[in-house]
Amino acid sequence: xLAFLDFFGIAVFAIxxxxxxxxxxxxxxxxxxxALITSLGGGTLRDVILDAHPMVWIQNTTYLGAAILAALxxxxxxxxxxxxxxxxxxxxxxxxxxxxxxxAQKAAALGHAPEICLLMGLMTGVAGGVLRDIVCNEIPxxxxxxxxxxxxxxxxxxxxxxxxxxxxxxxxxxxxxxxTLSLRLAGIxxxxxxxxxxxxxx
Amino acid sequence: xLAFLDFFGIAVFAIxxxxxxxxxxxxxxxxxxxALITSLGGGTLRDVILDAHPMVWIQNTTYLGAAILAALxxxxxxxxxxxxxxxxxxxxxxxxxxxxxxxAQKAAALGHAPEICLLMGLMTGVAGGVLRDIVCNEIPxxxxxxxxxxxxxxxxxxxxxxxxxxxxxxxxxxxxxxxTLSLRLAGIxxxxxxxxxxxxxx
Amino acid sequence: xLAFLDFFGIAVFAIxxxxxxxxxxxxxxxxxxxALITSLGGGTLRDVILDAHPMVWIQNTTYLGAAILAALxxxxxxxxxxxxxxxxxxxxxxxxxxxxxxxAQKAAALGHAPEICLLMGLMTGVAGGVLRDIVCNEIPxxxxxxxxxxxxxxxxxxxxxxxxxxxxxxxxxxxxxxxTLSLRLAGIxxxxxxxxxxxxxx
Numbered sequence: 001x002l003a004f005l006d007f008f009g010i011a012v013f014a015i016x017x018x019x020x021x022x023x024x025x026x027x028x029x030x031x032x033x034x035a036l037i038t039s040l041g042g043g044t045l046r047d048v049i050l051d052a053h054p055m056v057w058i059q060n061t062t063y064l065g066a067a068i069l070a071a072l073x074x075x076x077x078x079x080x081x082x083x084x085x086x087x088x089x090x091x092x093x094x095x096x097x098x099x100x101x102x103x104a105q106k107a108a109a110l111g112h113a114p115e116i117c118l119l120m121g122l123m124t125g126v127a128g129g130v131l132r133d134i135v136c137n138e139i140p141x142x143x144x145x146x147x148x149x150x151x152x153x154x155x156x157x158x159x160x161x162x163x164x165x166x167x168x169x170x171x172x173x174x175x176x177x178x179x180t181l182s183l184r185l186a187g188i189x190x191x192x193x194x195x196x197x198x199x200x201x202x
Numbered sequence: 203x204l205a206f207l208d209f210f211g212i213a214v215f216a217i218x219x220x221x222x223x224x225x226x227x228x229x230x231x232x233x234x235x236x237a238l239i240t241s242l243g244g245g246t247l248r249d250v251i252l253d254a255h256p257m258v259w260i261q262n263t264t265y266l267g268a269a270i271l272a273a274l275x276x277x278x279x280x281x282x283x284x285x286x287x288x289x290x291x292x293x294x295x296x297x298x299x300x301x302x303x304x305x306a307q308k309a310a311a312l313g314h315a316p317e318i319c320l321l322m323g324l325m326t327g328v329a330g331g332v333l334r335d336i337v338c339n340e341i342p343x344x345x346x347x348x349x350x351x352x353x354x355x356x357x358x359x360x361x362x363x364x365x366x367x368x369x370x371x372x373x374x375x376x377x378x379x380x381x382t383l384s385l386r387l388a389g390i391x392x393x394x395x396x397x398x399x400x401x402x403x404x
Numbered sequence: 405x406l407a408f409l410d411f412f413g414i415a416v417f418a419i420x421x422x423x424x425x426x427x428x429x430x431x432x433x434x435x436x437x438x439a440l441i442t443s444l445g446g447g448t449l450r451d452v453i454l455d456a457h458p459m460v461w462i463q464n465t466t467y468l469g470a471a472i473l474a475a476l477x478x479x480x481x482x483x484x485x486x487x488x489x490x491x492x493x494x495x496x497x498x499x500x501x502x503x504x505x506x507x508a509q510k511a512a513a514l515g516h517a518p519e520i521c522l523l524m525g526l527m528t529g530v531a532g533g534v535l536r537d538i539v540c541n542e543i544p545x546x547x548x549x550x551x552x553x554x555x556x557x558x559x560x561x562x563x564x565x566x567x568x569x570x571x572x573x574x575x576x577x578x579x580x581x582x583x584t585l586s587l588r589l590a591g592i593x594x595x596x597x598x599x600x601x602x603x604x605x606x
């Protein structure tokens with residue numbers, strides 16, 4: 001199940017990388033570079049910080065193949081079909097839900113404290129997208145006004161809490177992913193947001 | 203003493219992260235993300251490069267708690283009190299002084315050469331702030347025209363030299379931090395700077 | 405030969421870092437910071453991901469000295485001599501060719517699969533320059549419209565293929581570097597590029 005999440009998370013984030021790089025009119029290899037940064041960035045950062053070597057995508061090149069295939073398919077598909085405006089944000093939301101739970105799960109399997117598992121889930125979920133947006137010189141999606149980090153933290157916390165309460169892992173994962181995805185989609189489609197950080201001086 | 207520096211450095215940098223994210227009007231979880239990147243970024247980069255696992259903030263979640271508490275306090279405090287304009291830069295200067303010496307000290311304790319200790323001090327001191335400014339799409343403070351990297355390098359070099367001369371560690375640390383902080387404050391309040399890099403062509 | 409490539413790659417990328425930071429009018433220590441990020445960034449990222457500790461520049465401070473010397477020479481040299489406009493791009497192309505092959509070679513020596521070696525070559529070649537451009541708030545050279553990632557991937561693939569075909573390592577390296585450098589120079593001087601990523605919607 002964890003391998004499944006990693007695999008689909010990687011493919012989905014590769015699509016978002018290809019879409020953002022595409023808007024910038026990069027060539028096919030530039031698109032591939034951005035897709036790989038986006039799809040491998042979050043898990044790589046988690047594994048580097050937790051010293052969890054060798055990384056899954058280095059041991060098993062199927063993951064790399066999935067990212068490249070997803071990116072190239074996106075690259076060619078958008079040349080022949082119109083892409084709905086929301087596709088980038090919705091793909092990113094799915095990747096966020098997959099990777100947040102996969103990241104928390106990996107840290108839990110390594111025996112880390114719940115706070116660290118939650119932080120690793122958040123980091124795995126958001127880092128790839130932040131790197132994608134930084135290299136493409138876009139304001140990271142996570143810092144737009146709709147709910148984003150909140151969705152990852154809520155879903156990750158629900159997952160870890162469910163595990164503590166003895167709920168089975170598959171159910172806990174679905175619960176966590178469902179919460180992250182629902183909150184993020186509410187941000188995208190309903191404009192849900194939390195109050196901004198206001199300073200008294202204004 | 204090193205734990206103390208790490209602890210206060212983390213709290214102070216978390217405050218600067220919350221202040222920069224606040225100016226960008228991020229919500230509370232966005233502010234937390236930036237605060238954690240700022241406060242944990244420098245030490246994490248140092249430990250990853252030196253292969254010094256497990257990291258202190260992963261083993262002992264008190265550090266994480268300090269960063270979160272400092273960020274949330276800043277988030278709520280600025281809603282009720284006016285924040286002096288200089289507070290961001292002065293907090294950043296204190297964090298720079300703490301982390302530069304803590305970084306150099308950690309590398310020295312691992313037996314690295316003085317040049318590497320100096321570089322690790324510089325990296326620990328500046329990386330969190332650079333990451334903060336990059337994710338917030340600001341020009342990093344380190345690259346503004348006043349003295350910044352110069353302050354970290356001077357304080358770090360003074361600390362390492364004092365150790366070589368047999369001065370006690372506490373005194374050497376205070377000397378190093380004093381020099382870094384004084385030079386940086388001179389940059390902030392007096393506008394001290396070094397000549398820029400001019401090209402003959404202009 | 406690998407040490408030679410690393411050494412010259414580090415010096416050449418330090419020059420490019422000093423040139424970009426110089427255009428931004430950073431002071432001498434700001435220029436040094438950018439030069440070190442540029443010259444050490446790619447190899448550091450590769451070694452962190454492959455868990456190849458200790459890194460070469462930490463064990464042997466000659467590399468650090470070469471980067472600092474190259475950056476300072478550039479800093480002072482541009483004050484007395486006019487710098488040709490193309491110098492930044494050509495230095496970057498030479499560094500790209502050196503580091504791509506050195507990165508692929510290092511991964512191959514560690515026994516990784518060819519796809520991973522190719523990716524590590526690409527990452528070693530481009531990451532330092534991407535970091536340089538991000539901290540200086542420039543659009544990374546790799547994402548400009550001329551051939552860039554394509555040059556690194558083609559040269560790295562040629563090098564790995566030549567090794568597989570039993571061609572000697574020195575010859576394979578020269579072949580790989582020659583292809584990367586030629587393609588990139590064709591991008592710079594002839595404006596060679598691949599078709600951009602067009603969306604059907606426009």
